[in-house]
Amino acid sequence: xxxxxxxxxxxxxxxxxxxxxxxxxxxxxxxxxxxxxxxxxxxxxxxxxxxxxxxxxxxxxxxxxxxxxxxxxxxxxxxxxxxxxxxxxxxxxxxxxxxxxxxxxxxxxxxxxxxxxxxxxxxxxxxxxxxxxxxxxxxxxxxxxxxxxxxxxxxxxxxxxxxxxxxxxxxxxxxxxxxxxxxxxxxxxxxxxxxxxxxxxxxxxxxxxxxxxxxxxxxxxxxxxxxxxxxxxxxxxxxxxxxxxxxxxxxxxxxxxxxxxxxxxxxxxxxxxxxxxxxxxxxxxxxxxxxxxxxxxxxxxxxxxxxxxxxxxxxxxxxxxxxxxxxxxxxxxxxxxxxxxxxxxxxxxxxxxxxxxxxxxxxxxxxxxxxxxxxxxxxxxxxxxxxxxxxxxxxxxxxxxxxxxxxxxxxxxxxxxxxxxxxxxxxxxxxx
Amino acid sequence: xxxxxxxxxxxxxxxxxxxxxxxxxxxxxxxxxxxxxxxxxxxxxxxxxxxxxxxxxxxxxxxxxxxxxxxxxxxxxxxxxxxxxxxxxxxxxxxxxxxxxxxxxxxxxxxxxxxxxxxxxxxxxxxxxxxxxxxxxxxxxxxxxxxxxxxxxxxxxxxxxxxxxxxxxxxxxxxxxxxxxxxxxxxxxxxxxxxxxxxxxxxxxxxxxxxxxxxxxxxxxxxxxxxxxxxxxxxxxxxxxxxxxxxxxxxxxxxxxxxxxxxxxxxxxxxx
Numbered sequence: 087x088x089x090x091x092x093x094x095x096x097x098x099x100x101x102x103x104x105x106x107x108x109x110x111x112x113x114x115x116x117x118x119x120x121x122x123x124x125x126x127x128x129x130x131x132x133x134x135x136x137x138x139x140x141x142x143x144x145x146x147x148x149x150x151x152x153x154x155x156x157x158x159x160x161x162x163x164x165x166x167x168x169x170x171x172x173x174x175x176x177x178x179x180x181x182x183x184x185x186x187x188x189x190x191x192x193x194x195x196x197x198x199x200x201x202x203x204x205x206x207x208x209x210x211x212x213x214x215x216x217x218x219x220x221x222x223x224x225x226x227x228x229x230x231x232x233x234x235x236x237x238x239x240x241x242x243x244x245x246x247x248x249x250x251x252x253x254x255x256x257x258x259x260x261x262x263x264x265x266x267x268x269x270x271x272x273x274x275x276x277x278x279x280x281x282x283x284x285x286x287x288x289x290x291x292x293x294x295x296x297x298x299x300x301x302x303x304x305x306x307x308x309x310x311x312x313x314x315x316x317x318x319x320x321x322x323x324x325x326x327x328x329x330x331x332x333x334x335x336x337x338x339x340x341x342x343x344x345x346x347x348x349x350x351x352x353x354x355x356x357x358x359x360x361x362x363x364x365x366x367x368x369x370x371x372x373x374x375x376x377x378x379x380x381x382x383x384x385x386x387x388x389x390x391x392x393x394x395x396x397x398x399x400x401x402x403x404x405x406x407x408x409x410x411x412x413x414x415x416x417x418x419x420x421x422x423x424x425x426x427x428x429x430x431x432x433x434x435x436x437x438x439x440x441x442x443x444x445x446x447x448x449x450x451x452x453x454x455x456x457x458x459x460x461x462x463x464x465x466x467x468x469x470x471x472x473x474x475x476x477x478x479x480x481x482x483x484x485x486x487x488x489x490x491x492x493x494x495x496x497x498x499x500x501x502x503x504x505x506x507x508x509x510x511x512x513x514x515x516x517x518x
Numbered sequence: 519x520x521x522x523x524x525x526x527x528x529x530x531x532x533x534x535x536x537x538x539x540x541x542x543x544x545x546x547x548x549x550x551x552x553x554x555x556x557x558x559x560x561x562x563x564x565x566x567x568x569x570x571x572x573x574x575x576x577x578x579x580x581x582x583x584x585x586x587x588x589x590x591x592x593x594x595x596x597x598x599x600x601x602x603x604x605x606x607x608x609x610x611x612x613x614x615x616x617x618x619x620x621x622x623x624x625x626x627x628x629x630x631x632x633x634x635x636x637x638x639x640x641x642x643x644x645x646x647x648x649x650x651x652x653x654x655x656x657x658x659x660x661x662x663x664x665x666x667x668x669x670x671x672x673x674x675x676x677x678x679x680x681x682x683x684x685x686x687x688x689x690x691x692x693x694x695x696x697x698x699x700x701x702x703x704x705x706x707x708x709x710x711x712x713x714x715x716x717x718x719x720x721x722x723x724x725x726x727x728x729x730x731x732x733x734x735x736x737x738x739x740x741x742x743x744x745x746x747x748x749x750x751x752x753x754x755x756x757x758x759x760x761x762x763x764x765x766x767x768x769x770x771x772x773x774x775x776x777x778x779x780x781x782x783x784x785x786x787x788x789x790x
Contacts, residue, residue, distance in 0.1 A: 271689040307745040334635050335592070340747045341699065343645035345543065380645060441694035447747045450592040450636040451545075 113358065114396045115365030115457070116181035123325035125173045125299075126311065129409035130332045130448065133305050136409025140173045140299035147284040147297060151259045153315060154280045155272040157306040159229045160241045164303045165280075167235030172404045173299055176329045178397035180385040180430040182347065182457025184361045185394055188516040189465040192477030220256060225249035229278060236289040237282040237300060244273050259283065264318045272312075303409055310445045317437035323378065324436070330429040331410055336386045336451035337429040339444050343380040344431070347372065347457045348495055354488045355461050356506045358514070364459070367496040369432070378439040385430035386455040390423030394458075463514055523659070524576040527711060530655050531583035534707070538587060544643060550594055551586045554601045558582030561605035569609055578605060584622040584711060588704075591629075592636045600625045600637065613762045616772065619755060620715045627755040630748075639748050644703025652703050656710040670726045671714040677734035678705070678750075685742060708750045720761050722770035729764055733757045 117123050129136040139152065221228050225245035232239050244250035247270035251261050259281065261269075272279070280302055311328065330337040338344035348368065357364050372382060389400065402410075403417035405426065413421055433444070464481050485507060493500040535551065538544040562578035581604045589600050604625035608617045611624070618624075629637035644652070660668045682696040699705075713719070713733055720726050733753045741749030 267690065267692070271691045274689045309745070338640060339642050340640075341642055341702075343542075343642050344640075376645070438694075441692065441698045445747075447638065448635060449590065449638045449640070450633070451590075452592045 113184040113361040114178065114181035115183075115362055116177045117325070117327050122320075122322075123327065124316075125177060125327050125329070127173060127176060127299075127301075127329045127331065127408045128311060128446075130309055130330065130337070130446075131410070131412055133307055134303065134409075134411075135306055135309065136301055136303040137311070138168050138173065138299050138301040138408050140170060141297050147289060148286055150284050150297060152280075152282040152300065153254075153259075153261075154302060155269075155277045155312045155315065156241075156280045156302060156304055157277055157308055158304045159243070159278055160239075160280055160302055160304060161230060162232040162234070162239075165232075165234045165239060166301045166303075166407070167237065168299045168301050168407050170296065170298055172407055173329075175397060175400055175404060176408075176428070177327065179392070179395070179400050180329065180387075180428060180456075181396055182365055182384055182459070183394065183396040184353075184357065184459050184461065186358070186461040186463060186514065188463045188514075189477075189481075191465055191467055191469075192473045193469055193471055221253055224253035224256075226253045233285060233288070234282075234300065235298060236285055236292060236294060238285045240279075240281040240283075242279045242281060244269075244279070246270075247273055250279070254281075262318050265315060268314045268318055271314075301407070301409060308445075309447065310443050312443045313433075313435060313440060314437070314443055317435065317440065320436060322436065323434050323439075326433045326435065327384075328429075328431045328433065330431065330446065331389070331405065331408060332427055332429075332448055333412060333425065334448045334450070335427055336383070336449050336453075336455075337431070337446050338383070338449060339381050339431075340447050341442060341445045342440070343376070344383060345372075345376065345380050346383050346455055347432075349456065349458050350460065351491055351495060352460045352462060352484075352488050353492050354485070354503065354507045354510070355463060355512060355514075356510045357459065357492070358461060360506075361459070364492070364496060365457075367498065371495065371497050373434050378434060378436075381444070382432045383429060383455055384432050384457045385428065386451070387428060388423055388454065389421045389426040389428055391420075463512060463516075466512060522576075524580060526659055527580050528576065528583065530659060531580065531587065531711065533655070534652070534703075535583060535586050538643070542643065542645065544587075545590060546586055550597060553594065554586050554589075554597050555579065555582040557598045557601040558585065558605055561602050565605060565609045577608075580711075581605060581608075581621045584707070585625070587707060588622065588639050589626060589629075590638050590640055591633075596629065596633065596637055600629055603628060614765075616761075616765075617718060618761065619758045620712050620718050623712055623751060623754050623758070627751060639704070639751060641702065641704040641748055646698070646701040646703075649701045649703065652706055656706045659710050667714060667716045667719075667726075669723055670719050670730045671709050673727045673730035674713050674734050674750075675709050677731045678709075678738070681734060681738040685738075705750070708754075713750070713754055718758060718761065720764040720768065720770075721772050722765070722768040725761075725764035725768040725770070728768075729757060729761065732760065 117125055125140040127136075127138040129138075137154065139154070141150070141152070221242075226249055227243045228240055229243055230239070230241040242250065244253075247266045250269055250273070251266045254261050269279075282300055284297065313326070316324070353364065369382070373380075376382075389405070392399065399420040401418045402413045402415050402421055405413055405421065410421075410426060413426065415421070433440070462484070464485075465477065489500055489503045489507060492498060492503050535546070539546055539548070539551070558578045558581050559575060562575065563573050566573040582601055585597070585601050585604060589597055591597050591600070604621035607619055607624045608621050611618045626637070626639060630639070660671065679696075679700060682699055683693070685691075686693065686696045713730065720729050733750065736753030736757055737749035737751075739749070740746050740752050746752070
């Protein structure tokens, strides 16, 4: 058997909705873009933390196991299986978005009097006994043993990492090489281990073929995400998207630099069909520039509103499932403004660049941030008036600026961008 | 040529601020930086006039620049308040003619304590990309600093390194972990520009060494036992309360920028 330690998942596409003030929403760059990506929802309320982890594990479920170091012994009521759609919804809701606007007829008074106005922008602002006997011999204590949904859960404490690894291996959890050293440092910090394994019978009874995310809640002063175990057997860097939900404000790391993704950039029209490539290449470039040692904030907003919204609002029922227990309103209502904040952090990590677990802090930041990229469709009418001439002159400069911006953000050759711009056939229509 | 250490500090802090604003994109606008520096200087002038002492712009500028680099807040007026508290603390919180707290440290800790999360410090903001250039600039500061006062910075640094490495050895962690923690701009800023402030540290060398070790130990406890952030900042504020006691137990001549209590290190930069 083979465990997957720390996890991965890809998102589904949700129905789109549009809003005019921050542009008409056209596309988003969600976690599906990345090959090896995991999604984690981290809810922080005072000293309480809930971690929900979603796996995109595609292999045989009997070979799946999840090991999370936790600061305290976890009881059955602290564990909950969450529907996968909840994390997918958060992904869609917070993903970087492409919006579009349309230029007006330059002969209308606006363009006759004014140069082209930039698109409005928002300011840069989620057989027990045998088991136990063997465990004792290995210095492993089974603190708790219970089931949650399709998972069998064990909460273990251990005296020695070699005993723990031996015991896990004897009990059909094959630990990757190198895990022992990492487990050792957690044991020395008196941490426990939350181990989840799929109960195939129950999974079959419930008729499920996929693994649902699992949530663990505990009380701790530590506001952190254990990533070290996940890097032990990783082949190359992994992407992780963390949705931090809290009551106070933007969340950042204290031991890694946390930066904001480029946002509010005007891009050429053809990006409408190439948005996934555009965002992925831009993200790769930022990671390279930051020498893969920073965490990138892709979204930070009050859960009470969004503009433009890239999916339906996330209702309180779903947020409560993730651990936002302070929300007491109706299931289908969204949270009140000012009650709940979400920070979407995107980390590309490996053991070399992220040697220690990620530690977070809440800030009092009130400036919302969203990855927002803007297409401004030119006016395509014909006119030879002075206003039209001025418009077309400005337009040429604007298109060139969009090309250079895209080149500098993505590293794409400028000639290729210009050629795509020139051959682009606009079939869009402004929604009325 | 003799370089006044404060001029060197102002030069390094200004460079760091420009670097932070342009390359690292700190959340500090030009207007915000100007407001903080203006407030610090104005308060210094005002309080000096009230206290009938000479207006010392350099000290105000150093506090202001440190504030720009460290203080993050939700509204601009909190930064102004922080700058005013910093300068005010130098005049108001004195013990036998010596100010008790490093001004920037006091203002930050006070506002983090009572500000309900509206003021914070981002220790991760520096990253570790330009760490070594930063380190060199800080070490340069030691050269121009009066030789007698490098002891606080160095003792703190050695104690902090020992505690971090010791903890990782005890936990059987790879050395990449303490190394990553040490490659931190915020730590250097603290070590070379805050704890080493000669006006607030104990007068005697033995006192300063004890003081620096206590700050390191307290900061380590706060950060790695209580799992809170900015351990050294909190620890310095608390340990500053012990300075009068250390001065009483281990008396020595007081530091003054104008009259050297220990001879300044002379840098001979002229061609021979």
